[in-house]
Amino acid sequence: xxxEKKLVEAIxxxxxxxxxxxxxxxxxxxxxxxxxxxxxxxxxxxxxxLWENIQKELDRRFKETGVENVYMPLFIPEGLLQKEKDHVxxxxxxxxxxxxxxxxxxxxRMCVRPTSETLFCDFYARDIHSYRDLPKVYxxxxxxxxxxxxxxxFLRSREFLWQEGHTAHATAKEAQERTEQxxxxxxxxxxEVLAIPVIRGQKTDKEKFAGAEATYTIEALMHDGKALxxxxxxxxxxxxxxxxxxxxxxxxxxxxxxHQTSWGMSTRIIGAIIxxxxxxxxLVLPPMIAPTQVVIVPIxxxxxxxxxxxxxxxxALSGFRVKVDDSDKSPGxxxxxxxxxxxxxxxxxxxxxMEQNQAVLVRRDTHEKQMVPxxxxxxxxxxxxxxxxxxxxxxxxxxxxxxxxxAMDFDxxxxxxxxxxxxxxxxxxxxxECEDKIKELTGATxxxxxxxxxKLADTCVCCKKPAVKMVYWGKAY
Amino acid sequence: xxxEKKLVEAIxxxxxxxxxxxxxxxxxxxxxxxxxxxxxxxxxxxxxxLWENIQKELDRRFKETGVENVYMPLFIPEGLLQKEKDHVxxxxxxxxxxxxxxxxxxxxRMCVRPTSETLFCDFYARDIHSYRDLPKVYxxxxxxxxxxxxxxxFLRSREFLWQEGHTAHATAKEAQERTEQxxxxxxxxxxEVLAIPVIRGQKTDKEKFAGAEATYTIEALMHDGKALxxxxxxxxxxxxxxxxxxxxxxxxxxxxxxHQTSWGMSTRIIGAIIxxxxxxxxLVLPPMIAPTQVVIVPIxxxxxxxxxxxxxxxxALSGFRVKVDDSDKSPGxxxxxxxxxxxxxxxxxxxxxMEQNQAVLVRRDTHEKQMVPxxxxxxxxxxxxxxxxxxxxxxxxxxxxxxxxxAMDFDxxxxxxxxxxxxxxxxxxxxxECEDKIKELTGATxxxxxxxxxKLADTCVCCKKPAVKMVYWGKAY
Numbered sequence: 001x002x003x004e005k006k007l008v009e010a011i012x013x014x015x016x017x018x019x020x021x022x023x024x025x026x027x028x029x030x031x032x033x034x035x036x037x038x039x040x041x042x043x044x045x046x047x048x049x050l051w052e053n054i055q056k057e058l059d060r061r062f063k064e065t066g067v068e069n070v071y072m073p074l075f076i077p078e079g080l081l082q083k084e085k086d087h088v089x090x091x092x093x094x095x096x097x098x099x100x101x102x103x104x105x106x107x108x109r110m111c112v113r114p115t116s117e118t119l120f121c122d123f124y125a126r127d128i129h130s131y132r133d134l135p136k137v138y139x140x141x142x143x144x145x146x147x148x149x150x151x152x153x154f155l156r157s158r159e160f161l162w163q164e165g166h167t168a169h170a171t172a173k174e175a176q177e178r179t180e181q182x183x184x185x186x187x188x189x190x191x192e193v194l195a196i197p198v199i200r201g202q203k204t205d206k207e208k209f210a211g212a213e214a215t216y217t218i219e220a221l222m223h224d225g226k227a228l229x230x231x232x233x234x235x236x237x238x239x240x241x242x243x244x245x246x247x248x249x250x251x252x253x254x255x256x257x258x259h260q261t262s263w264g265m266s267t268r269i270i271g272a273i274i275x276x277x278x279x280x281x282x283l284v285l286p287p288m289i290a291p292t293q294v295v296i297v298p299i300x301x302x303x304x305x306x307x308x309x310x311x312x313x314x315x316a317l318s319g320f321r322v323k324v325d326d327s328d329k330s331p332g333x334x335x336x337x338x339x340x341x342x343x344x345x346x347x348x349x350x351x352x353x354m355e356q357n358q359a360v361l362v363r364r365d366t367h368e369k370q371m372v373p374x375x376x377x378x379x380x381x382x383x384x385x386x387x388x389x390x391x392x393x394x395x396x397x398x399x400x401x402x403x404x405x406x407a408m409d410f411d412x413x414x415x416x417x418x419x420x421x422x423x424x425x426x427x428x429x430x431x432x433e434c435e436d437k438i439k440e441l442t443g444a445t446x447x448x449x450x451x452x453x454x455k456l457a458d459t460c461v462c463c464k465k466p467a468v469k470m471v472y473w474g475k476a477y
Numbered sequence: 478x479x480x481e482k483k484l485v486e487a488i489x490x491x492x493x494x495x496x497x498x499x500x501x502x503x504x505x506x507x508x509x510x511x512x513x514x515x516x517x518x519x520x521x522x523x524x525x526x527l528w529e530n531i532q533k534e535l536d537r538r539f540k541e542t543g544v545e546n547v548y549m550p551l552f553i554p555e556g557l558l559q560k561e562k563d564h565v566x567x568x569x570x571x572x573x574x575x576x577x578x579x580x581x582x583x584x585x586r587m588c589v590r591p592t593s594e595t596l597f598c599d600f601y602a603r604d605i606h607s608y609r610d611l612p613k614v615y616x617x618x619x620x621x622x623x624x625x626x627x628x629x630x631f632l633r634s635r636e637f638l639w640q641e642g643h644t645a646h647a648t649a650k651e652a653q654e655r656t657e658q659x660x661x662x663x664x665x666x667x668x669e670v671l672a673i674p675v676i677r678g679q680k681t682d683k684e685k686f687a688g689a690e691a692t693y694t695i696e697a698l699m700h701d702g703k704a705l706x707x708x709x710x711x712x713x714x715x716x717x718x719x720x721x722x723x724x725x726x727x728x729x730x731x732x733x734x735x736h737q738t739s740w741g742m743s744t745r746i747i748g749a750i751i752x753x754x755x756x757x758x759x760l761v762l763p764p765m766i767a768p769t770q771v772v773i774v775p776i777x778x779x780x781x782x783x784x785x786x787x788x789x790x791x792x793a794l795s796g797f798r799v800k801v802d803d804s805d806k807s808p809g810x811x812x813x814x815x816x817x818x819x820x821x822x823x824x825x826x827x828x829x830x831m832e833q834n835q836a837v838l839v840r841r842d843t844h845e846k847q848m849v850p851x852x853x854x855x856x857x858x859x860x861x862x863x864x865x866x867x868x869x870x871x872x873x874x875x876x877x878x879x880x881x882x883x884a885m886d887f888d889x890x891x892x893x894x895x896x897x898x899x900x901x902x903x904x905x906x907x908x909x910e911c912e913d914k915i916k917e918l919t920g921a922t923x924x925x926x927x928x929x930x931x932k933l934a935d936t937c938v939c940c941k942k943p944a945v946k947m948v949y950w951g952k953a954y
Contacts, residue, residue, distance in 0.1 A: 036557055036599050037587060040550035045615070048546045069525045073517035074551075074589070074620055074636050075573075080513055093579050096552075098589065100574040101624035101635075110514060112551070112575065112589070122513050138522070143551055143619070147578035158578075159551050 018224040029283045039151040039158035049291035072119040075110040084243040090210020112145040120166035121244035139165040154271035162266035168258040175259035179235040182263040183216040186231035195286040195392040201448030213237035221400040222275035225421020227476040233263035283342030287385040299350025417442040427467035429460035447472040495701040506760040516628040516635035526768035549596040552587040561720040567687020589622040597643035598721035616642040631748035639743035645735040652736035656712040659740040660693040663708035672763040672869035678925030690714035698877040699752035702898020704953040710740035760819030764862040772815040776827025894919040904944035906937035924949040
């Protein structure tokens with residue numbers, strides 16, 4: 001058993017050092033690796049397969065709402081980036097600049113897209129003429145670059161993969177509806193597919209996107225009590241339209257500005273999957289997103305008939321994503337490895353099981369074992385995967401709720417943030433001053449003003465002036 | 478009918494000006510548009526949907542051969558690009574250089590990947606230790622940048638989308654097998670899915686990839702008689718492995734270099750689809766790749782029941798990709814538009830058809846019409862789509878064969894290239910001198926040394942010395 005032990009020992013325990021645990025899991029589950037370019041990552045097969053499943057499911061949900069995919073250029077000429085004032089201020093300090101093409105210096109330098117609002121706007125200004133051209137509900141899957149100083153795999157890297165939706169509408173109402181609709185697509189996706197419960201709400205002005213009128217967010221709580229912004233949806237109003245002169249002829253022939261939205265989810269969400277569900281044995285993947293849902297581990301696989309039986313079981317499990325681990329490692333090593341990789345269900349089959357026409361099922365999330373007659377295998381695995389999916393969401397919700405606190409005055413707020421990692425719900429007057437002060441004195445930032453408002457008190461937790469919103473606060477990734 | 482005419486008149490005829498016809502189709506079928514960055518393109522929904530279908534089908538075929546997807550960084554540090562001599566010479570003149578990250582100048586400039594051999598090699602050098610780590614059969618879907626001077630939509634642009642597979646193997650034999658296997662995946666995909674017949678063969682040393690030991694290619698003939706290289710597969714031998722020190726401990730504990738391959742297909746193939754199948758009414762899409770396979774055009778759609786019937790027919794055609802065009806345009810305009818977009822089958826349904834319980838089917842490729850009883854609609858459409866797919870391949874093959882010539886001496890060769898656009902088959906001595914001379918004097922380049930060799934003569938068509946290979950020559954995109 002020495003080797004199994006070694007594999008597990010390679011992970012720092014969560015309680016001891018959560019940050020190190022995270023890095024260990026990313027590395028040992030072979031999700032990604034560092035690259036020669038500082039701050040960039042190599043996404044390895046196990047990590048990319050997760051992203052492919054996320055893409056497939058999210059893209060399907062997008063298309064059901066009428067989204068069409070397109071592809072915009074990688075580069076933004078400097079002049080184009082500068083067209084919207086707030087936007088360029090937000091992004092210019094962290095973009096990578098291309099100055100030479102081939103052997104020649106460019107007349108105008110270009111940045112590598114940190115996000116593509118300016119490119120979509122430039123295109124829409126040329127492509128939209130009449131109300132008949134609206135709405136435009138476009139999305140692209142691509143990589144973007146932000147020259148961050150400190151980086152962590154998936155959570156913050158200089159290049160990351162994402163999708164960015166960019167829409168243009170005839171009316172402000174339609175834009176607002178689309179903004180909320182896409183936020184709900186993200187939230188439903190997180191809860192139904194990733195088993196991650198999220199708080200849906202609006203960002204404060206301080207935290208909103210550069211150039212947006214309003215930013216909506218879904219916020220998830222990680223196992224260590226820190227929040228992770230998991231997807232955002234922005235209503236731009238007609239701000240970009242005015243900066244880029246995106247106008248259409250309405251039915252009455254008047255010239256109108258379009259109303260725009262954008263919304264994105266990135267490979268960062270893989271960090272959330274790791275930090276919401278993982279444990280000291282490694283990754284724990286929700287069945288719906290797991291690249292491999294079931295691993296079959298043959299016991300004494302050199303004995304006649306065992307491997308054949310394992311592959312026969314795999315055949316019988318058609319419709320599920322199943323692998324047989326027939327490598328020459330020991331069963332114990334295979335158990336540890338499949339746990340590290342977060343495979344939801346392990347099936348063990350050996351000569352003794354075969355005699356009794358049964359197999360052992362082991363849940364990754366609870367480590368529970370059960371014996372199952374082989375002729376019930378497929379049905380039981382189907383039930384078990386559904387049960388795991390449901391219970392993982394429930395467990396994450398219980399964890400989040402148990403780490404969501406309420407603070408009625410500033411001292412209690414400060415003490416809670418210091419001593420109890422999690423969300424703190426507290427009333428807020430709406431002023432930037434209080435938001436800044438709270439951050440400065442406690443380290444917590446406003447995560448969102450939830451759609452589901454509660455009136456905890458009449459006054460701001462910070463300045464005691466009349467409160468306008470209940471806000472979720474917390475330390476965040 | 479004035480408006481329909483106008484739509485068709487917007488396309489230059491192929492015979493009059495093929496290049497202009499191509500540009501017109503790209504624009505009018507709304508496949509792509511120019512961007513603010515010179516030489517880059519905006520791929521619009523109709524173009525991107527084609528690429529998505531290509532990706533889906535190709536990716537499925539890759540995975541059947543054991544390919545795993547990954548993602549490597551966008552940037553290559555200059556020092557890394559320079560590690561393999563031939564490779565850097567081939568690519569350095571046409572890369573885009575990033576010199577600044579945020580507000581700071583980079584210590585070492587980085588290029589935006591023109592291709593990712595160097596990144597995969599750098600990763601493999603760290604990730605491969607033992608024979609147990611082999612083979613690595615990785616692929617990525619991404620965009621690459623090559624700072625070309627002259628560009629054309631899909632065919633040659635400064636940024637394009639592609640997949641690049643990069644594999645590492647224990648033996649030279651395995652690498653060679655993988656190289657050929659992937660070339661055959663591309664060739665089968667082109668023929669079975671895109672209905673584009675291809676010549677499979679090897680590139681001459683002059684035409685091979687920078688850093689490769691051998692490059693294999695599939696070459697297709699466009700409607701204007703020019704060739705298009707449609708996919709390539711390279712065997713690198715251990716050249717990159719030596720430059721990057723990618724070694725593994727063999728079973729006998731000796732240290733060995735890996736043998737590598739790479740292979741790619743890009744959005745260029747969309748150019749081939751346009752130029753092989755298109756006609757003077759616009760795009761013609763093979764059913765298997767068409768985002769919309771069937772368009773239902775209601776006639777007198779304001780009459781009671783017509784639109785309902787159209788949508789009912791759409792429901793009945795489940796399993797096919799069907800759209801109902803219920804816009805407020807005239808039927809004639811809708812016909813032209815669906816032809817421009819290359820939709821394989823048009824179904825017309827109006828009050829008279831409804832009375833007779835039938836519909837009109839029109840093939841995009843031949844413009845043939847037929848009446849079909851509604852209760853046979855699904856079956857007949859299924860047959861028709863299969864028939865169109867098959868006949869499009871056959872028609873392209875007949876065109877290619879009719880434009881493939883044989884030249885036994887240099888005068889005949891030159892005359893054929895001048896007067897008869899197409900492939901010219903001719904014997905070659907294997908020397909670079911003859912290849913250069915043929916290009917200089919005729920404008921034709923060697924397309925490939927086909928796997929299916931024919932001995933047309935004993936001597937080189939250029940120098941009359943003993944011939945070693947029969948080569949396909951031609952002018953190319």
